[in-house]
Amino acid sequence: MDVSIARPFGPSVLRARMRSTPEDFVVEERLGFAPDGSGEHLFVQVRKRGANTAFVARELARWASIDERGVGFAGMKDRHAVTTQTFSLHLPGREAPEQLPEHAEFAVIDAKRHSRKLPRGALEGNQFALVLREVEGNQAAINDRIAEVALHGFANYFGEQRFGRDGGNLAAAQRMFAGHRVKREQRGILLSAARSALFNALLARRVADDNWLGGIDGEVWMLDGSHSVFGPQPIDEALIARAQSGDIHPTGPMWGAGNLRSGDRVHALEVDALAPFAAIQEGLSAAGLKQERRALRCCVRELAHVWQDERTLRLNFFLPAGSYATALLFALGEVEDAAFSL
Numbered sequence: 001m002d003v004s005i006a007r008p009f010g011p012s013v014l015r016a017r018m019r020s021t022p023e024d025f026v027v028e029e030r031l032g033f034a035p036d037g038s039g040e041h042l043f044v045q046v047r048k049r050g051a052n053t054a055f056v057a058r059e060l061a062r063w064a065s066i067d068e069r070g071v072g073f074a075g076m077k078d079r080h081a082v083t084t085q086t087f088s089l090h091l092p093g094r095e096a097p098e099q100l101p102e103h104a105e106f107a108v109i110d111a112k113r114h115s116r117k118l119p120r121g122a123l124e125g126n127q128f129a130l131v132l133r134e135v136e137g138n139q140a141a142i143n144d145r146i147a148e149v150a151l152h153g154f155a156n157y158f159g160e161q162r163f164g165r166d167g168g169n170l171a172a173a174q175r176m177f178a179g180h181r182v183k184r185e186q187r188g189i190l191l192s193a194a195r196s197a198l199f200n201a202l203l204a205r206r207v208a209d210d211n212w213l214g215g216i217d218g219e220v221w222m223l224d225g226s227h228s229v230f231g232p233q234p235i236d237e238a239l240i241a242r243a244q245s246g247d248i249h250p251t252g253p254m255w256g257a258g259n260l261r262s263g264d265r266v267h268a269l270e271v272d273a274l275a276p277f278a279a280i281q282e283g284l285s286a287a288g289l290k291q292e293r294r295a296l297r298c299c300v301r302e303l304a305h306v307w308q309d310e311r312t313l314r315l316n317f318f319l320p321a322g323s324y325a326t327a328l329l330f331a332l333g334e335v336e337d338a339a340f341s342l
Contacts, residue, residue: 005200005330006207008155013145014137016313019339022049024131025081027325030318031074033123038164039115040092041072045084048106049124052079056106057087064089070240072118075321078161080339084109088118125320127302130329132313136331139307145332146305146315153246153299154331155207158196159324169193177283191287194280195254202252203296205273212250212296214243218264221248225320229293248296254288255281268282303342 019025035043042064048056057071057337064070066329070090089096135142163170174183180188206212216223220231222241224247227240233239242248253260253270260267274281303317319325329335 002287002334005157006155006204008207008212008331009148009152012137013141014132014135014333015335016132016135016333017336017338018130018132019080019337020131020133022080022082025078025135026129027077027081027083028127029074029077029083029085030124030127031054031086031118032123035112035114036056038113040090041088041114041117042091042096043112043118043324044087044089044108045110046106047082047084047085047109048077049082050079051103051105053077053085059101059103059106060089062086064091064096066090072120074118074121074123086118086271088116089115090117101102121321125318125323126319126324127225128316130180130315130325131308131340132329132335133311134317135311135313139310141157142313142332143305146303148300148326149300149331150303152213153249153297154328155203156249156295156298156323157200157203157327157330159326161324161326162196163193164241170197174280174285177279177286184198187287191284191289195283197257197281198255198274198277201277202270202273205269206250206252206296207328209269214240215250216265216269218262218268220251220261220266220293222251222293223248224299229261232261232266233327246299249297249299251293252296254289254294255284256291257285258291261291261293294322298327300328 044060046056047175053073053076057073058068061068061071066089072088073085075085096111169190170193172182172186173194176187176190177194203212215235217235218232219235219239220229220309223231229251239248245249253262255274260270263269298319301318303315305316306314308314317328319328
């Protein structure tokens with residue numbers, strides 16, 4: 001599947017490198033709630049460097065002498081970064097070992113009891129502190145683009161990490177749809193990659209047509225800060241004003257069985273944009289997934305930037321769950337990930 005990803009707000013205004021060191025990519029998870037102080041689950045807050053979430057979960061399970069299925073976490077966090085996130089450990093009727101786990105790649109910084117396991121997706125979002133190095137580009141133009149993103153948000157693309165190295169997850173999904181058997185634990189990852197690729201293709205079309213922000217006739221809208229959707233309905237001044245304020249966002253399909261919810265011009269556009277990917281559509285529908293919607297735009301909060309020197313730019317911002325920092329960076333320009341450079 002070859003999709004040209006259109007850049008919002010025009011051509012790139014910078015070139016840079018990110019994650020030259022893990023400390024250049026700092027992420028702090030915000031759950032949006034606090035542990036209640038009692039219950040069968042121990043919420044363990046961990047700060048990790050150079051370790052992925054699954055590895056830390058296994059190590060915590062071993063430390064607590066529980067099955068890995070008793071460990072919960074809200075989302076996966078990057079290995080090539082310094083990240084803070086919470087894990088839940090199911091410890092009914094007993095305490096955790098008194099001695100905290102000691103590991104070169106992570107440390108426990110807090111632990112409190114809670115009544116329920118931490119499920120996937122149960123977080124408000126993530127706070128980022130990123131440092132871009134070897135920055136090339138006109139500083140005034142970069143400042144202007146950052147201000148534009150702060151005002152309007154950015155195209156809510158799925159990040160490259162969703163598709164695996166060199167897009168391998170998507171290629172594997174296409175083989176699976178063609179009849180190739182895969183392990184049960186891989187199936188969900190491959191379905192997500194295929195679904196995400198179709199969404200990115202549709203969003204790229206909307207960005208190229210310059211109608212991804214304000215909406216057009218037949219739009220299905222999503223309320224900001226929630227997954228509640230409404231529409232389709234004819235576009236009017238009230239909807240346009242709400243979209244401009246960031247209160248609502250146009251949406252695109254997360255593919256599955258059933259009919260597209262969109263109508264009129266949006267429906268025709270979605271059918272046309274995704275027509276080249278009929279085999280992927282059929283595979284997702286056959287897998288039992290249902291039609292859902294995802295916002296085309298993500299609004300960034302608390303966006304601030306500082307030039308540490310002429311070629312070093314620091315960005316601080318908060319993104320809601322399910323959005324990607326790399327999609328925000330894409331709105332600025334071409335950012336090479338040093339963690340994966342040869």
